[in-house]
Amino acid sequence: MTTATVIPPRRGLYAFPILGWIAHDVAHGPEDTVWYALTIFLTLVVLAVMQWGIVALAMTALALVPVMLGILILITRG
Numbered sequence: 895m896t897t898a899t900v901i902p903p904r905r906g907l908y909a910f911p912i913l914g915w916i917a918h919d920v921a922h923g924p925e926d927t928v929w930y931a932l933t934i935f936l937t938l939v940v941l942a943v944m945q946w947g948i949v950a951l952a953m954t955a956l957a958l959v960p961v962m963l964g965i966l967i968l969i970t971r972g
């Protein structure tokens with residue numbers, strides 16, 4: 895008989911190696927983690943624009959359309 899507890903498997907976004915770690919830190923870590931995640935995202939966007947040009951910026955804007963729609967819905971709901 896062991897005293898070790900069984901750790902349940904992680905589900906959803908937490909199961910992905912790098913994105914899961916960042917999502918877990920944002921959800922359960924200190925409040926500063928959100929700013930670090932935004933800094934990483936902006937750095938990746940800048941590096942992508944430096945590598946591929948305006949196409950990377952357009953694809954980033956296109957990918958963020960659902961996020962902005964969700965933010966607008968949250969604003970209108972109060």
